Amino acid sequence: MFTRIRALSACVLPLLLVTTVPAAASDAVMEWNQIALAATVTAGQGAVPQTRSMAIAQVAMHDAVNAITRRYRTYLTHGAPPIGADPEAAAIAAAHTALTKLFASNASIGIANGGNT
Secondary structure: OHHHHHHHHHHHHHHHHHOOOOHHHHHHHHHHHHHHHHHHHHOOOOHHHHHHHHHHHHHHHHHHHHHHHOOOOOOOOOOOOOOOOOHHHHHHHHHHHHHHHHOOOOHHHOOOOOOOO
C-alpha cells in the first residue's frame, strides 16, 4: 500500500510543481534546471554542494517569476513589475545570474551562452 502511494506521489508531485508557473516560464525553468545540473556535474560538486547550487538557482527563478506573476505571497514586496515584464525572460535572467555567480571560475560549463558549449 505505502509503496503504491510513494510511487504515485513521485509521479504527481513533479507535475504539480511544473503547473504552478506559466507554461512559457515553465519551459525556461526546466531548461535552466538541466543547465544548472550540468554545471554542477561539470564542476565536480558533491551531493551537498550540488544541492545548494540547485536550490540557489531554483529560488532565484521562483522569486523572479513570482515577482511578475504574484501568484504567491512573499515576505518582502519589491513593488510593481515593469509593464510588459516576461516571466520566461525573468526566469532565464535569474538562473543565468545565479549560475554565473556560483561558477564564475569555471568557464567550461557553458553558462554564458545558455549551456551551449
